[in-house]
Amino acid sequence: MTDSPAFRPEPRTPRGFQDRRARDLRVEREILAQVSAVYEQYGFEALDTSAFEYADALGKFLPDSDRPNEGVFALQDDDEQWMALRYDLTAPLARFAAQHWETLPKPFRRYAYGPVWRNEKPGPGRFREFIQCDADTVGSARPEADAEIVALAVAGLEAAGLPRGTAVLKLNNRKLLNGLLSAAGVADDHQKLAVLRAVDKLDRLGADGVRLLLGEGRKDESGAFTKGAGLNARGIEAVLAFVAAGGGSRTDVLARIADVIGGSAEGDEGLADLSRIDVALKGLGVAEDQAVFDPSIVRGLEYYTGAVFEAELLLDTVDEKGERLRFGSIGGGGRYDDLVARFTGERTPATGFSFGVSRLAAALRAAGREPGHQARGPVVIIAFSEADMAHYFEVAGELRGAGIAAEVYLGSSGMKAQMKYADRRMSPAAVMLGGDEIAAGTVTVKDLDLGRALAAKVTDNQTWRGERPGQATIRRAELVAFVRRIIEG
RNA sequence: GCCGCCUUAGCUCAGUUGGUUAGAGCGCCAGAUUGUGGCUCUGGAGGUCCUCAGUUCGAACCUGAGAGGUGGUACCA
Numbered sequence: 386m387t388d389s390p391a392f393r394p395e396p397r398t399p400r401g402f403q404d405r406r407a408r409d410l411r412v413e414r415e416i417l418a419q420v421s422a423v424y425e426q427y428g429f430e431a432l433d434t435s436a437f438e439y440a441d442a443l444g445k446f447l448p449d450s451d452r453p454n455e456g457v458f459a460l461q462d463d464d465e466q467w468m469a470l471r472y473d474l475t476a477p478l479a480r481f482a483a484q485h486w487e488t489l490p491k492p493f494r495r496y497a498y499g500p501v502w503r504n505e506k507p508g509p510g511r512f513r514e515f516i517q518c519d520a521d522t523v524g525s526a527r528p529e530a531d532a533e534i535v536a537l538a539v540a541g542l543e544a545a546g547l548p549r550g551t552a553v554l555k556l557n558n559r560k561l562l563n564g565l566l567s568a569a570g571v572a573d574d575h576q577k578l579a580v581l582r583a584v585d586k587l588d589r590l591g592a593d594g595v596r597l598l599l600g601e602g603r604k605d606e607s608g609a610f611t612k613g614a615g616l617n618a619r620g621i622e623a624v625l626a627f628v629a630a631g632g633g634s635r636t637d638v639l640a641r642i643a644d645v646i647g648g649s650a651e652g653d654e655g656l657a658d659l660s661r662i663d664v665a666l667k668g669l670g671v672a673e674d675q676a677v678f679d680p681s682i683v684r685g686l687e688y689y690t691g692a693v694f695e696a697e698l699l700l701d702t703v704d705e706k707g708e709r710l711r712f713g714s715i716g717g718g719g720r721y722d723d724l725v726a727r728f729t730g731e732r733t734p735a736t737g738f739s740f741g742v743s744r745l746a747a748a749l750r751a752a753g754r755e756p757g758h759q760a761r762g763p764v765v766i767i768a769f770s771e772a773d774m775a776h777y778f779e780v781a782g783e784l785r786g787a788g789i790a791a792e793v794y795l796g797s798s799g800m801k802a803q804m805k806y807a808d809r810r811m812s813p814a815a816v817m818l819g820g821d822e823i824a825a826g827t828v829t830v831k832d833l834d835l836g837r838a839l840a841a842k843v844t845d846n847q848t849w850r851g852e853r854p855g856q857a858t859i860r861r862a863e864l865v866a867f868v869r870r871i872i873e874g
Numbered sequence: 875g876c877c878g879c880c881u882u883a884g885c886u887c888a889g890u891u892g893g894u895u896a897g898a899g900c901g902c903c904a905g906a907u908u909g910u911g912g913c914u915c916u917g918g919a920g921g922u923c924c925u926c927a928g929u930u931c932g933a934a935c936c937u938g939a940g941a942g943g944u945g946g947u948a949c950c951a
Contacts, residue, residue, distance in 0.1 A: 808911035
C-alpha cells in the first residue's frame, strides 16, 4: 500500500485551519453548554443545518466560472450545481425559514452553533474555519424582538464567563444615520455604505481619521490611500456630531441624538424604535451598564436594516508574550428585514446576535479568565507483565464502572516511562498491580498530584526513591473508594 | 488585494568577510536507578539551513522568483 518510496507528505494543518486539543475543546464546549441553556431559557429552539448550501442561497458570493471560490469554499456537484460551505449561520437560517415558512411557528426563534468556513486570507486569531453561535428571531418586526436579542446576548455572555462589568452590549439603529444622510441630501447607496465604513473605524482612527474618510479620503502611515465617502463639510460635521452623541444613560443618548438628527421621517422612526427597545430592556432587567446606546456602532455590513448590536470586551487582555492586546468586538448582530425576502419575495423581519466561540474563548484566556481546571487524564493502570493483563483490565473495568476514567497502559515501555506517561496525561493517580500485589490481594495506588507536591521538597535522589511519595498499598477491595478519595481531593 | 519585516533541530534562537564535519538552551529517547513521574549526572536520536533558479572554485550567508509566516492597511457575510 505504500506509494513511491521517495514521496513523503509533510504532515501539516492546512493554512488557516487549526487542530484543537482537549484543553481548548473543554473550554469551548463549556461555553456552548452554558450559552445554549440560556438561549433555551429565552425560548429559542435548537437548529442544525447542513454545512453545504447551494451557492445561490448564500447570496453575496455567487461563484462564477472564473473565480468560483471567491470568499467561500465552493465546488460543483455532479449535477453541475454550485455548492458552498456556509460562511455564517444567518444565510442558512434565512434559507431554512423561507423553505419551511408555512409550517413554522411564527415568529420563529432558534439558536444554532457550528463551524463556518471562509475562504480568505487568515490572520492571527482569524481562521478559515471557526465555530459560530447565533440566536435569531424571524418574523417579528417589533423593537421588543431586538430588545430580547440584546437581553439574551447579555445573559449569554455572562453565562459564558463574562460577569457583569466585563463586557457591554452597544446598540444603535441604522435608520438614524440613514435619516441623517437623506436629510443632508445623500441618496446614493454606495455613498451611504462608505459613510458606514468610515464610522466603523472611529475607535481605531479617531474623529480626525474618520473626518478624512467621510470627505476626500485618507492616506495611512504606509502611504496607502483610502478613498473617502465624498461628503461635503456640512455632511461631515453632521455625521461626526451624530456619532459623538453617545455616553450616559440610554435616555440621555436618545435626547442627544434627537437634537443632532433633526426630524427626518426615517430618523424619527429609528428614535421611536430605540425608545421602545429601552422600555423593553428596563422590563427585562437589563441595566444601563450592560446595554448602552452608542451612535458610533454601525457594523460594516450592508444587509442590516435597523437595530445593530456589538458586544465589547471591557477587560484588559494580554497575549502570550504579555503584551497588551486589543480585542474589541466579541460578537454582534442586528436586524435584517430583507434577507428572507431573497427567497420568498416577501419582506420578513428578522433580528439576531452571533459570536465566535473560539474567539470568545481566546478573549477569556487573554483576560486570564479561562476556567482554571486543566484537562485531567484517566487513572493509568501500570502494565507490568504480559501474563497479568487480565488483572489490569479487571481494575480498569471496576474503575470505569464506578464512573472513574481509567485505562491500562498499552505501550511497550518500562515502568518509568509508564509513570511519565501518566504524568503527561495529567492523571490523578497511577494504579500498580504487580506480581507482589496480586499474590497478596493488594494494590498500590500513587496519588500523582500529592507525589508531585512532595517531590518539590526532595532534592536527594535516594530519599525520593526510598519514600515513594504519595503512594499507598491497600487491600484490593478498597481500590475504588481509595481512588475516588484521591480524585475528589 | 497592497506595503514592510521574517523563515536554520519538535520549540526558542546563535551562526564571523562566502570556506571543509551547521551549533546552543529547552524538549524528546535511554542509562545511572531489575517495580516508580521530580532533581542531578552521562549518553543518544533528531537538520532538503522554506523552495526553485542564478552568481561563484565553493552558498545557511550574495541575486532573482515563488511559498509560508508576521505586522500594518483594505475588504469582511
